[in-house]
Amino acid sequence: MSKPTHQVKQSVLPFSGKEKGSVSLVGAGPGDPELLTVKALRCIQQADLIIYDRLVSEEICALFPSTTPTLYVGKAKNHHSVEQSRINELLVEKALQGKHICRLKGGDAFVFGRGGEEVMSLKQQGIAVEIIPGITAAAGCTAYAGIPLTHRGVSQGCTFVTAHAETDLQINWHGLALLNHTLVFYMGLSKSQMISTQLQAAGLDSQTPVALIERGCTTDQRLIQGKLAQLPELVVQHQLQSPTLIVVGKVVDLAEQLSWFEQQVASTTAVSTTRLSA
Structure with a gap:
C-alpha cells in the first residue's frame, strides 16, 4: 500500500463557530x-x-x-x-x-x-x-526477536536512548556504560560508529553482545547479532535499512534460546506453499 504525499496549506483556519472536534x-x-x-x-x-x-x-x-x-x-x-x-x-x-x-x-x-x-x-x-x-518498538521488536529487555541474573533494567536530535545530541555515555542495563537505541543506524566508539571509550567491553532488529514485528523482520566493536561493520555488511533498533547488552545472547517468531513465520510460509502446490 503506497503512502501518498499531500500538499497542505500553510495557515490555520479560523474557528468557524461550529462545535470543536x-x-x-x-x-x-x-x-x-x-x-x-x-x-x-x-x-x-x-x-x-x-x-x-x-x-x-x-x-x-x-x-x-x-x-x-x-x-x-x-x-x-x-x-x-x-x-x-x-x-x-x-x-x-x-x-x-x-x-x-x-x-x-x-x-x-x-x-x-x-x-x-x-x-x-x-x-x-x-x-x-x-x-x-x-x-513501543523497544518492547515489541525485542520480544519478537526473543531478546528479553530484563532477565534475572543478566540485566536488572533497560534504558531507551534516541540517537537523533534536532540540534546537538547530548548523551551521558559514561552513565550508560556504568548502568549495567540493556540499552536500546532508536534511530541509531546512521550513528552506529558513534554508538560503538563512545560506549567503548566510556568503559563498556568491546565484546558486549549487540543486536540489530530491522523491520521488527513484521514478516520481513531481520535479526543480526554481533559484538559492540563490530556494530558499524554489521550495518554495512548486512545493508540494514531504517527502521532498525540497536540493542546492546548481555540479554542479546539469549535470543537463540528464546527465538520463536522466525520459526512461526517459516512454518506459516511452508503451510502456504504446500496449499498453493496441492
Whole structure:
C-alpha cells in the first residue's frame, strides 16, 4: 500500500463557530496489526479523519475504513514531507472544523514520537485530547526477536536512548556504560560508529553482545547479532535499512534460546506453499 504525499496549506483556519472536534493520539505499535489495542482499533474505525505517520505499517493501513479520509504526514531522516510544526497546525485546523481525528503514530506516541508537542498545541487551543498508548518498538521488536529487555541474573533494567536530535545530541555515555542495563537505541543506524566508539571509550567491553532488529514485528523482520566493536561493520555488511533498533547488552545472547517468531513465520510460509502446490 503506497503512502501518498499531500500538499497542505500553510495557515490555520479560523474557528468557524461550529462545535470543536477532538483528537485521539494513538500508538499503532511496532508493525504487527494484531498488536493494536482494542481501543486503538475502535478509534481507527470510528474517526472522521486519520492522520498517520511513516512508521504505521502497511498491514495497519489496510485496516483503515475505505470511506474514512486519510492524510499521510510521514517524516523520514533528512526528508520531512510535512514539518512537525505544520502537523501541529493541521491537527488544530481539522479539530476546529469539528472533526474527530485519529492521529496514528508508530510505536507509542510518548516514546520518541513527539506526541507531547502535539498534545500541547491542541490543549493550547482548548481542543479535547485523549492518549491511547501503543506497544513501543523497544518492547515489541525485542520480544519478537526473543531478546528479553530484563532477565534475572543478566540485566536488572533497560534504558531507551534516541540517537537523533534536532540540534546537538547530548548523551551521558559514561552513565550508560556504568548502568549495567540493556540499552536500546532508536534511530541509531546512521550513528552506529558513534554508538560503538563512545560506549567503548566510556568503559563498556568491546565484546558486549549487540543486536540489530530491522523491520521488527513484521514478516520481513531481520535479526543480526554481533559484538559492540563490530556494530558499524554489521550495518554495512548486512545493508540494514531504517527502521532498525540497536540493542546492546548481555540479554542479546539469549535470543537463540528464546527465538520463536522466525520459526512461526517459516512454518506459516511452508503451510502456504504446500496449499498453493496441492
